[in-house]
Amino acid sequence: MRVVLLRSGSPGDPNPLLDALEAELRLAEVAVISLFPAEMDSSVSIPQADAAVLKDKTPAGLEWGRRLHEAGIPTVSPYPVTALCRDKLRTNHVLAQAGLPVPECRPVTGPEDLLPMLADGPVILKPRRGSRGRGIQIIHDTAEVPMSWGVEEMFAQRYYEPETLDRKIYRIGNDVFCVERVWPPVTLKEKQGRLIELDTPTRELAMECGRVLGTEIYGVDVIEHEGRPWIVDLSSFPGFKGVPDAGARIATVVLRVAAETRKDVSPPESASSSGTLCAAP
Known part of the structure; x- marks a missing residue:
């Protein structure tokens, strides 16, 4: 069984979650292939694998996720979900x-777009592709509206205290x-x-x-x-900080997905029907 780990950063960068996941997979005698999309040419061939872990959500990581998905290699989390x-x-x-209960959200391209929402109460300004709380601003009135926010795409969400x-x-x-x-x-x-x-x-x-x-x-x-x-x-794939044995728990899911893939590619006479891990949205 072979599993690809798409990791952000560079080789040697510590990542306790993925390090624990890799250790659990190796204990299960899985051949683990760690790839660092930021360090790789996009023309590198896709390795043979039964599953891939799509943790790197940078543009380079998503491109690798897309290639794996289109090659029929299931990713955890699924590439369509990660891209969404x-x-x-x-x-x-x-x-x-x-x-589902989600506060009202609207795209905004400039300060003037915030005014209609502010008329009904405070909003929270967020980058559309933000993470880890980066770039978030709570705005209570027009005096707090930033004059500009550069080229980054933003959206406004109704703020509830x-x-x-x-x-x-x-x-x-x-x-x-x-x-x-x-x-x-x-x-x-x-x-x-x-x-x-x-x-x-x-x-x-x-x-x-x-x-x-x-x-x-x-x-x-x-x-x-x-x-x-x-x-x-x-x-789609947070750091799971505070979750006990998160790496081992994720490994259980990855092993199941890889096992289902191997069943799906078995010869017809020995194959058994098996659903994929997740459906695309």
């Missing part, structure tokens, strides 16, 4: 169209964890947060996100405002 989630505005629209600490809900297969932490976190301890018990309705809400998008590995941020949960962000 790189555009946070599109992701919010997909979830909202499915009837959270009534609790941030809740980062992580799903790996059928396991769901909720990590509560301050925002923005600064120290490692703050980033790890603390595990809390998740109520059934919020757990079901998080699971529904995966059913809508077609994935079983992701993270979703949920806040509570006036007693109601709101989905404010979703990542």
Whole structure:
């Protein structure tokens, strides 16, 4: 069995999650091929593999994810889901169209686009392709509207003041964890947060996100405002900070996906029917 890990950065860069995942795969006697798209020419041939882990979500990483997907190699998370989630505005629209509680979102190209939303209350300005809280601004009135924000594509989301600490809900297969932490976190301890018990309705809400998008590995941020949960962000492959044994849990999913791939390519007389991990949205 062969598994590709698409890793960001350069060889030698530490990544505790992927290092733990790789160690678990090697314990299962899997041949692990670590690729660093930022360091590679796009003309490099795709290696033979039964599955790939699409953690690198840079343009180079997504290009490799697309090539693997088109070659019939399943990626975890699925390439179509990962590509969708790189555009946070599109992701919010997909979830909202499915009837999930997502605050109102609109594309904005300049300060004047924020004024209609501000008339009804505060908004939060976000990069469409942001991550880790980068570039986020909460705007309460016209005096706080930035005069410009460069060439980066942005969108505005209705801002609801959270009534609790941030809740980062992580799903790996059928396991769901909720990590509560301050925002923005600064120290490692703050980033790890603390595990809390998740109520059934919020757990079901998080699971529904995966059913809508077609994935079983992701993270979703949920806040509570006036007693109601709101989905404010979703990542196709977060860092899973604070989740116990995250690398081992992800390895279990990857091994299952790889095993299903091997069944699908078996000779007809010995093949058994098997669904893929996830459907494209």
